[in-house]
Amino acid sequence: MHDLAHSVMENEYRVVxxxxxxxxxxxxxxxxxxxxxxxxxxLPKGQMLRTYVMFETYDMSEEEDxxxxxxxxxxxxxxxALDFMRQQDKExxxxxxxxxxxxxxxxxxxxxxxxxxxxxxxxxxxLCYLQTLILMHWEELRELPKEMCKLTNLRCLDISHCxxxxxxxxxxxxxxxxxxxxNFIVGGTNEIPCSGIGELQGLNLRGHLKxxxxxxxxxxxxxxxxxxxxxxxxxxxxxxxDVEFGTSEEDRAREVLEKQVxxxxxxxxxxxxxxxxxxxxxxWMMDTLTELVEIxxxxxxxxxxxxxxxxxxxxxxxxxxxxKNVESIGNExxxxxx
Numbered sequence: 001m002h003d004l005a006h007s008v009m010e011n012e013y014r015v016v017x018x019x020x021x022x023x024x025x026x027x028x029x030x031x032x033x034x035x036x037x038x039x040x041x042x043l044p045k046g047q048m049l050r051t052y053v054m055f056e057t058y059d060m061s062e063e064e065d066x067x068x069x070x071x072x073x074x075x076x077x078x079x080x081a082l083d084f085m086r087q088q089d090k091e092x093x094x095x096x097x098x099x100x101x102x103x104x105x106x107x108x109x110x111x112x113x114x115x116x117x118x119x120x121x122x123x124x125x126x127l128c129y130l131q132t133l134i135l136m137h138w139e140e141l142r143e144l145p146k147e148m149c150k151l152t153n154l155r156c157l158d159i160s161h162c163x164x165x166x167x168x169x170x171x172x173x174x175x176x177x178x179x180x181x182x183n184f185i186v187g188g189t190n191e192i193p194c195s196g197i198g199e200l201q202g203l204n205l206r207g208h209l210k211x212x213x214x215x216x217x218x219x220x221x222x223x224x225x226x227x228x229x230x231x232x233x234x235x236x237x238x239x240x241x242d243v244e245f246g247t248s249e250e251d252r253a254r255e256v257l258e259k260q261v262x263x264x265x266x267x268x269x270x271x272x273x274x275x276x277x278x279x280x281x282x283x284w285m286m287d288t289l290t291e292l293v294e295i296x297x298x299x300x301x302x303x304x305x306x307x308x309x310x311x312x313x314x315x316x317x318x319x320x321x322x323x324k325n326v327e328s329i330g331n332e333x334x335x336x337x338x
Contacts, residue, residue: 016032025046052084053081074099080107084097086113098117101127105127105128112135124151125150136158145169151175157181166192167194171199186216186217197217206235208235208237208273209238210240211238219257224264236272239277239278240277241277258280262276262282262283266284271289274289276300278300280303298322302325
């Protein structure tokens with residue numbers, strides 16, 4: 001039975017490890033590889049390919065690190081899933097993938113993590129069936145395609161650790177199927193078309209969300225009421241300010257604005273993990289978030305005392321850093337029972 005199953009699957013699925021594989025036939029549908037072997041010579045034969053996944057091994061040699069996809073990805077017009085991680089040669093990525101990305105009209109899943117490219121081509125937005133786009137650790141990625149809103153079937157966008165991104169493309173709120181969004185970067189200039197934080201209003205997000213560069217919000221009116229409180233499936237939230245305030249009138253005005261913005265970003269009571277980096281602690285943290293399991297607070301320079309976090313019944317992990325104005329911690333920190 002095992003031999004029969006192996007024989008049947010041999011023309012459907014192939015794992016290529018360290019060069020140990022037979023030739024890939026034109027009937028092959030799914031290929032996984034660690035970047036070695038017969039791919040360069042025989043992969044172009046498999047033009048009915050549905051899936052290509054490149055995976056890591058823990059003993060990768062320098063030769064494996066330099067592996068490049070052996071042919072133009074546009075040859076595989078039937079591709080549904082493409083894992084193109086760790087392609088380090090910019091010219092090869094441009095040649096093998098980016099110039100023909102728009103040809104992959106049946107693509108549902110695309111992983112381009114750890115790739116050294118500054119921009120994605122606008123042709124990406126023509127992939128109308130794309131559901132998952134993973135761009136983790138693009139150290140040089142500076143901008144997402146301007147017409148991302150055309151990807152109306154997109155359900156997952158992972159841009160975590162893309163530290164050069166400064167804004168989100170316009171009309172992100174039109175991605176009505178989007179359920180998982182790792183990061184939302186608040187843009188800071190009117191010269192570049194971008195999505196304001198209000199675009200999050202209609203998205204039914206779940207899992208983890210990190211909202212960055214919140215100091216770019218200049219008017220609390222830009223934060224719609226209940227923008228996050230209507231998202232019960234959001235379980236983890238990071239709210240990130242990156243600004244130093246002093247004692248001037250302008251600094252005080254910014255502090256007032258931060259309080260107003262923070263008030264508008266109150267999440268649903270089912271939130272499990274909260275992280276904030278800013279001047280103040282959110283007042284709603286103790287009032288409504290009774291299911292919090294993990295809290296990480298940093299940089300609250302305006303806080304003179306700690307909230308009674310011991311009153312949170314489910315809290316298991318607590319991290320507090322850079323509370324420079326807190327001089328002592330009394331029994332009130334532990335809650336009413338102490």
